[in-house]
Amino acid sequence: MSFDGLDRYRGIVDDWDAFLDALSRPLPRCGWVNTLKISRQELFARFERQGIRIRPLEWAENAFVFEGPEADAPGRLLEFYLGYFQIQEEAALVPAKFVKGTQVLDLCAAPGNKTAQIALGLEGRGTVVANDRSYQRMRAIRNTTDRLGLTNVVMSHYDAANYPSATQFDTVVADVPCTCEGTSRKNPDALEPDDPERLERLGRTQKAILRKACRLAKPGGRVIYSTCTYAVEENERLVDEVVRKLPFEPIWVDCKVPGFRSAPGLTSHEGQEFVAGLSHAMRVWPHHNDTGGFFVAVFDKPEEW
Ligand SMILES: C[S@@+](CC[C@H](N)C(=O)[O-])C[C@H]1O[C@@H](n2cnc3c(N)ncnc32)[C@H](O)[C@@H]1O
Numbered sequence: 001m002s003f004d005g006l007d008r009y010r011g012i013v014d015d016w017d018a019f020l021d022a023l024s025r026p027l028p029r030c031g032w033v034n035t036l037k038i039s040r041q042e043l044f045a046r047f048e049r050q051g052i053r054i055r056p057l058e059w060a061e062n063a064f065v066f067e068g069p070e071a072d073a074p075g076r077l078l079e080f081y082l083g084y085f086q087i088q089e090e091a092a093l094v095p096a097k098f099v100k101g102t103q104v105l106d107l108c109a110a111p112g113n114k115t116a117q118i119a120l121g122l123e124g125r126g127t128v129v130a131n132d133r134s135y136q137r138m139r140a141i142r143n144t145t146d147r148l149g150l151t152n153v154v155m156s157h158y159d160a161a162n163y164p165s166a167t168q169f170d171t172v173v174a175d176v177p178c179t180c181e182g183t184s185r186k187n188p189d190a191l192e193p194d195d196p197e198r199l200e201r202l203g204r205t206q207k208a209i210l211r212k213a214c215r216l217a218k219p220g221g222r223v224i225y226s227t228c229t230y231a232v233e234e235n236e237r238l239v240d241e242v243v244r245k246l247p248f249e250p251i252w253v254d255c256k257v258p259g260f261r262s263a264p265g266l267t268s269h270e271g272q273e274f275v276a277g278l279s280h281a282m283r284v285w286p287h288h289n290d291t292g293g294f295f296v297a298v299f300d301k302p303e304e305w
Contacts, residue, residue: 018287027185030090033062059259083147091294101170102126107160110137112144161208168218178227182293220303235295240274250299255282
């Protein structure tokens with residue numbers, strides 16, 4: 001696999017050799033226990049009886065990594081069909097940690113992994129509105145929530161940038177479409193160069209979605225922006241551009257998660273200064289925790305706004 005396209009990150013990765021080394025290895029497969037249907041102890045005991053080796057994750061409650069051959073296709077296990085666990089990339093578990101309140105809007109929700117994780121975290125209270133622009137991909141959300149038995153998820157089908165402003169939410173999640181470079185350990189095509197026009201369109205979409213997320217958060221509510229790419233244009237530079245034009249001063253939430261290694265968001269790049277609050281954002285490089293690449297920025301809207 002060629003990593004030439006990643007050269008532009010040499011200046012911002014903390015350990016270039018470890019980064020490339022991690023990218024050359026297959027991605028470990030991670031899952032979490034659906035405690036609505038089975039306890040962690042019972043599921044782990046079922047796995048043990050069948051010789052399925054897993055390693056519980058210290059930092060994320062009820063999450064685990066497959067260590068044996070099942071890692072190739074955990075979705076074929078009976079326990080998956082029974083809704084006893086959900087498969088989700090380890091780094092992608094982070095945004096749900098920052099959800100607050102019980103009314104949550106997930107603007108770009110398909111296939112529904114973060115929606116499901118958030119809905120379970122609400123313990124049956126509240127509502128997660130799972131929105132996606134792709135009708136086709138929305139079916140995957142319904143399959144996931146049905147299989148897991150989640151009853152606090154409703155779905156909507158809008159372009160997130162034009163989401164109706166009638167209701168505001170405690171937390172709005174903008175897990176935007178991106179170039180997905182950080183998923184290359186699972187999907188090597190993610191490192192193929194993108195056509196500049198598509199990148200431009202993508203940037204416009206990401207900005208419009210983040211702006212809308214800021215409008216849809218209640219006063220005192222929270223916005224969570226995430227991508228699975230390393231690209232500064234889709235991460236810090238984009239967030240910087242949007243927050244500078246907000247009619248309120250964002251209250252930044254520190255994204256460090258105990259037990260999960262990460263780097264702070266960049267506050268400058270190639271001579272451009274970004275808002276200082278971005279140091280509270282989180283960059284996850286694949287060698288940090290043997291995961292994919294990820295970016296999360298979280299901020300609150302002031303109460304009086
Ligand atoms: C990164 S994926 C979301 C993954 C999902 N949050 C999860 O954890 O399973 C991005 C999603 O954004 C959707 N999308 C792209 N453009 C959109 C738009 N303008 N409005 C709403 N959804 C959009 C895509 O269909 C895709 O499902």
